[in-house]
Amino acid sequence: MKEEKECLFCAIASGSVKADIVYRDGETLAFRDVDPKAPDHVLIIPLKHIGSLGEMPDEDSPLMGKIIVTAKKVARKLSLESYRLVINNGKDAGQSVFHLHAHLLGGRLFGWPPG
Secondary structure, eight states, rough: OOOOTHHHHHHHHHHOOOOOEEEEOOEEEEOOOOOOOOSSSEEEEEESSOGGGGGGOOOGHHHHHHHHHHHHHHHHTTTOSSEEEEOSSSSSGTTTTTHHHHHHHEEEEEOOOOO
């Protein structure tokens, strides 16, 4: 998929917009959310622009595994034994930036069901 011209997360990945980077490798980037919903709130994105999970081509599905592995590495780096990993797909589910991303949340107790 082509990178969207005004994608905030693509701008963060390219370095043109500053972020508090926690982890980066050749396929993923993890950075702290500017509006955290938990003491530890990190966003994990693929470097490749994909608008949402629902838009992800099947051939890119290995990226989901990579995002989960990155989440595990970030959780270890932050010394989180318990955490929640969330992916919102679409506006009605709460997705506000249309670049596939996972929220890694930790550092507090979470209720169920989520809200």
